[in-house]
Structures are given as C-alpha cells and as structure tokens.
Amino acid sequence: MSERLKVHDIAHARAGDKGDISSISVWAYDPKDYPLLKSQLTAERLKAAYPKLLRGNVTRYELDHLHGLNFVLRDALEGGVNTSLNLDSHGKSFSYLILALEIDAPEPTSP
C-alpha cells in the first residue's frame, strides 16, 4: 500500500538564477527519505511535469552525502531576468514548483 506525498512534506529547496538558467537545490529533511527523492525526483520527471516552462535541458547533480539534489534548468526563466515579463523574473518562487510535485511513498513516512 503506497501513499502520495508532496515533495514539500519531506524536503526543502532554494532557487537561484544566472541569465536564463534556474538552479534549484532540493534537500531531504530526514536522510532516510533521500533515496525516495533520488529515485523519483529525476530530471525526466521534472521536465515532464512542467513541459511548457522547462523547454530546455534539465540536468541533475547529486550530493548523496548531504542528501541533496541540484537541478539546473536551462532556458527556464522565460528569457531570464532581462526579458521575462514574469512578475518573478528571477524564478525565486520556482523552488516551490518542485516542492509541489507528488511522489509515491512505499510506506507511510512521517513528515
């Protein structure tokens, strides 16, 4: 029996920007939840969840010993702070796009 969890229940994240590239790091609160994040929160999963926004390459770097993933999203800032007309042209709020995703927890996990 699996349950659906929001990434926000088990992880925290921070977004940064350079030009039209957004980088978002995602960290498990509890090390025992990191394998779940690592197996389900893949670059492909992220790109598939937001195809209209993430038209460019998505690369994932893993820091296993710190229980964190770093996503680099190219062409993701609607042109970047220079040309985007998004109210949040830096994509500061984009960390919560990742935290809003749902993943399958194989067994109940306490937040």
Added chain:
Amino acid sequence: MVPPMKRSVRIGCGAGFSSDRLEPAIDLAQRGALDYLVFECLGERTMAFGHRDRMLDGSKGYNPHTAQRMRAVLAACRKNGTVIVTNMGAANPLAATQLTVGIARELGLAGLKVACVEGDDVTRQIGPATALHDRDGTVRDVGLSVVGANAYLGADALLPALKAGADVIIAGRIADPSLFVAPLAFRFGWGLDDWQLLGRGTAVGHLLECGMQVTGGYFADPGFKDVPGLVDCGFPIAEVGFDGGFTVTKLPDTGGCVTTATVKEQLLYEVHDPATYLTPDVTADFSRIAIQQLETDRVQVNGADGQPRPDKLKVTIGFDGGFLAEGGISYAGPNAQARARLAGEVVWQRLSRNNALLGDLRIDMIGVNSLHGTAHMPPTDSEDVRLRVAMRSRRREDIDTMLWEVEALLCCGPAGGGGYRGTISPCVVTHSALVARDQVRPTMRMFTA
C-alpha cells in the same frame, strides 16, 4: 606593512545585495570583533544601473546607500580594527572613495586609509564585433546600445590595497567570493596558485556573500522550516582557520538561525555543477564538502577543494533595454476571477488595434496565475484578484499608451475594478563575454582622511 601571520580570521558580511539591511551591519561593526567586514552590494543589473546613473551625473554611479552605510560603521570599524572591503563603488569607485574619505573627516577619523580599486571597467574595449559568451553572435547582434562593461576581477586585484594597510577598500566589479578570498589569502599568506586553499576560501565567500541567506533569510516556511526572530535576523560571521576550514555563525542575541539546512541551501545557491564553480581565482569544488552542526547557530564546513582558475575573465556587458511598465487593477468578491479575466481581454483587444504594442506584453491575474502560470495552473477559488499588465519597450509612447488603457478600466472595464497603480522603470539587458587576463589591469590608489 606586513602584519603577522594569523592562525584564524574572523570575517563578517554586512550586506548581501545592493539594498540589504543596515541595522544588523551596524551590530556586526560594533560587537562582531571582526578582522574584516565585507559589504557585497553588486549584481549584474545593479552594475548596469550604476553606469546609467554615472552617464546622467558624473559624480554618481556608486551604490546609493554608500553614505548611510559608511556613516553608520566607519567609527566602530576603526575602533575595533576591522577592515571594510566592498564593491559599493559599482560603476564609480573613485566617487565612492571620495565620499567615504569626506565622511571619515566629518566623523573625525583623521588618518583613515581608504583604497580605491579600479580597472574592472572595460567599456572601451567592447566593440560591435565583440563575441558574446552567453548567446550566439556579437554585441552588434543584440541591437541595443552598450551602457557599460565590467570584467570580474579576482582576489589579486585587492591584495595591493591590503598590503598597503588600507582601513577601507572600495572597488567595483570584484567577483563576490573574491571579496572574502583576498583578505584570507593576505592574512594567511596563501599562494594565489594554491587551488585547494583558494577553493576553501571561495566556499567561505560563497556561503557569506548573500548575507542572511545563510542565517535564516530566504528560508522560513512556517510549520516546516521555522526561523526564530526573523525580524532581527543577524548577518553571518565566518571563523576561518589557516588551512581553510571554517565555521559559520552569527552574533548572540540576534534572530535567525545557522543550521546544516541553511548552510546546505546556500552552498548550492546559483551553483550549477557543484564540482566546478568558476571564479576569477579558482575552479572551486564543493562536491565533497562536509557540514556539521557543532552547537546552536554554529556550523562547521570542511573539505572544499579547487582546480586551476579559468584562463579568461568574464565580462558583463549592460545594454539599454528601454522601459519596463506594469499596470494593475483589482477585483474582489463573487465572480472576481471572471471580471479580472474580462478586463484583461478588453485591454488586450484595445491595445491590439496597434499591433506594435503586443510584441512584449504580458497579462496575468495575481492571486491566480502570475508566478507559476507558465508551468501549470494551480486550482484556486480566490475572490481577491489583481490584473497585472506588463510591457517592455524602448518606445516611451507605447508604455504610456498601455498604462492609460489599464487606468481607463476604472470607468471603461468590468464592474467593481479598483486600486489602479502604474509604474515605469528603466530596463537594462545584460550579456556576458570573455576577455584575456592581460587585457585587464587592476589599479589601486590610496587616500587618507
């Protein structure tokens, strides 16, 4: 003057961006017992705005809060033997230096030595044929006029001022971490080709350069990540050992928190591959860093590494991008979303009679889809919605027409629309290029109050 080698250095960050808070910086200056206090106040776009300011008034172009900051901390820093290092000079380090010398005299700080570091401004070396690094093509292909161009200088540019015994060092475009690497390399006698130590110093700089982002700012998420006393959040301090190991902490009796979580989030902030973080000083490697909570608000960081520095220096070129305008009007209560949507359609159609106006126009509903709307449409039954119309244009008349049509919705739009506001801001566009190191020659001039 060569000071004795130190076993440890205490360095603080009193600003992490151009408009950062002042009070916690005063606290650091007064109570921090710091060897160095760094003010990092320069982004790519703030630099371009500095160039614009300088074009309009040759005595301007430095950080607009320079006088307030200097007036607030100079006396305490002198009393405590704390050297100030900053990039508040922005597009006019000399003017910021003269301003600071004047303030020091007013405060009776005779003999204070203020160094001005320049040489980052490479505007004259940029031409239409200069190749761009972050996109295909050349400066000519951007099709906008160049406002200014600055090379990212490294720690080496600051060393002459440190060796000459400056009390305050004012520079322009120094790479953010290099503001921290320079004093560490100077006080510990690190070689500028000791890549591992420079990588460790860069980790210090990277973690501190955004100020409160490592002490609880840009972090709180109530019920999930609670930050005590965010109102009075303190700026960070690093206690650095001669081997480049360090702890991150903050002053007692300040708000915020330093935890493994705040340090981890900041470790990868604006970093792509954690193993190759490029600065003018080194190719830093953060991929094997160890982070450990020693006690409350004290986190130890070890294990950063480094590889040789990049061959070339990065240059940011600022272009005049015209204006960015935003007009808004709000709808609330039953059917608010439908009324806001209709208002957006009406403005769009009225503006569409002049096709030129639709080129760079965006219409959002704040409270419904303004931030994440491109990615997905989260369900919301919000009955408090703000229509936002944003436009970028080099033609001021287009901007004025757009704002006029949004304001006209007050009488000529759907029912119950109120709270019109319109703003126009200057807009800069930035691109990057690369330049050979021997094309850039940092200079240092010392002034005495």
